[in-house]
Amino acid sequence: MKDILYKYMSRWTSLNEEEQQAIMDEIHIEHFKKGTVLFKQGDAPTKCYFILKGCVRQYSIDEEGREITSNFYTEEQAIAIFNHHKPDKRSDYTYTCVEDTVMVVGDLETEQDMYNKHPQLETMTRMMIEENLGQVQEEFAAFIAASPEERFKTLQMKRPSLVDRVPQHQLASYLGMTPESLSRIKKRIHQDPR
Amino acid sequence: MKDILYKYMSRWTSLNEEEQQAIMDEIHIEHFKKGTVLFKQGDAPTKCYFILKGCVRQYSIDEEGREITSNFYTEEQAIAIFNHHKPDKRSDYTYTCVEDTVMVVGDLETEQDMYNKHPQLETMTRMMIEENLGQVQEEFAAFIAASPEERFKTLQMKRPSLVDRVPQHQLASYLGMTPESLSRIKKRIHQDPR
DNA sequence: CTCGTCTCTTGACTTAAGTCAATGCACGTA
DNA sequence: TACGTGCATTGACTTAAGTCAAGAGACGAG
Numbered sequence: 001m002k003d004i005l006y007k008y009m010s011r012w013t014s015l016n017e018e019e020q021q022a023i024m025d026e027i028h029i030e031h032f033k034k035g036t037v038l039f040k041q042g043d044a045p046t047k048c049y050f051i052l053k054g055c056v057r058q059y060s061i062d063e064e065g066r067e068i069t070s071n072f073y074t075e076e077q078a079i080a081i082f083n084h085h086k087p088d089k090r091s092d093y094t095y096t097c098v099e100d101t102v103m104v105v106g107d108l109e110t111e112q113d114m115y116n117k118h119p120q121l122e123t124m125t126r127m128m129i130e131e132n133l134g135q136v137q138e139e140f141a142a143f144i145a146a147s148p149e150e151r152f153k154t155l156q157m158k159r160p161s162l163v164d165r166v167p168q169h170q171l172a173s174y175l176g177m178t179p180e181s182l183s184r185i186k187k188r189i190h191q192d193p194r
Numbered sequence: 195m196k197d198i199l200y201k202y203m204s205r206w207t208s209l210n211e212e213e214q215q216a217i218m219d220e221i222h223i224e225h226f227k228k229g230t231v232l233f234k235q236g237d238a239p240t241k242c243y244f245i246l247k248g249c250v251r252q253y254s255i256d257e258e259g260r261e262i263t264s265n266f267y268t269e270e271q272a273i274a275i276f277n278h279h280k281p282d283k284r285s286d287y288t289y290t291c292v293e294d295t296v297m298v299v300g301d302l303e304t305e306q307d308m309y310n311k312h313p314q315l316e317t318m319t320r321m322m323i324e325e326n327l328g329q330v331q332e333e334f335a336a337f338i339a340a341s342p343e344e345r346f347k348t349l350q351m352k353r354p355s356l357v358d359r360v361p362q363h364q365l366a367s368y369l370g371m372t373p374e375s376l377s378r379i380k381k382r383i384h385q386d387p388r
Numbered sequence: 389c390t391c392g393t394c395t396c397t398t399g400a401c402t403t404a405a406g407t408c409a410a411t412g413c414a415c416g417t418a
Numbered sequence: 419t420a421c422g423t424g425c426a427t428t429g430a431c432t433t434a435a436g437t438c439a440a441g442a443g444a445c446g447a448g
Contacts, residue, residue: 062339070335082328084321092332112317119313123306126320127278133327134276138286140334141264144370145256148435169395176338181435183397342405362426375405377427
């Protein structure tokens, strides 16, 4: 199953035997049951993850006690919390498995050591994060300009499977609307799909 | 003026003389007049920027020919386009100076060479981008859950000077609303500032 | 299999933001 | 200084999404 990770990594760089081994030593694959909480809002994360199979939801609780879903991570996406700018390094979000999920789990403690030993790895990580940043900026820009209805249509285009995999009220929150609105938008599109 | 850059960099790592010199050799400071276009939607960027003084707007043109502003970069923010996932490496956005702007300009061509010579630099860049990603994710999450009025109030809190520095119709677009709505929201807040 | 809970849908009503249009103001240019 | 363009404001009206509430359906626990 680790070959999925290697395939993903090979998009940026080719690693030699030694580097591959270094990764093998530091990571392991774990299975998580649906509903498992990876870590909670307020915890300081010590791990990072790469999803091989499954789906993880990122959410926080607002002042009125409502869950705000701010991301869904699926196959071939990395989950890493970047809190360098926060003094206490605590996560603002809770991460929980929407389905049974298989992930590569890496240890943040030994991260810098590995980079020092294998600069190639750091280059790869840097590029992965750069791509990630580019994608988030792009998503954000698209989100700003779109109405709730357009946002749903865009999601249907870009991540069609997500619409089926995820509870609708969570999806609604992720799209910045109420569950009622999402229900009506789906109905509207069904009646008059342009 | 380069000391602003060094000060910023020193938040992550301390560089030795040689590394500082390497940076000096590769970057230079440029002054841009208000209205200058750094590069256009559809161009493949060859530079990256770090703002010492001034403000740069990122926008694109939608199907109806309207300008959608998706970001404002100000002092101590970096502008780098990450298009690894795009086959043609072209930018989706146009970047233009909202004010007279002073920036550090770096060359993307020699980037990887520099990292190879000075791994310390790559570590620093990686961390800067990680912080950047964390911030964008945070902004995005906040944007999703907020109404237009709340988004304006948040911006007033977090980047108060931006509200004065930037034309209102551009600000409105950045906040995902029409200029008319922004005008009314400002009026509403003024009358009943809670 | 049944109960209870949670989720989704639907309806009636409210409200904030969008649209269209007119006016007034500020600014740069000639 | 006077003009013209573009931006901000305001008004009247429309509309999509939010809110509140009720009912139907799905699902898991026992």
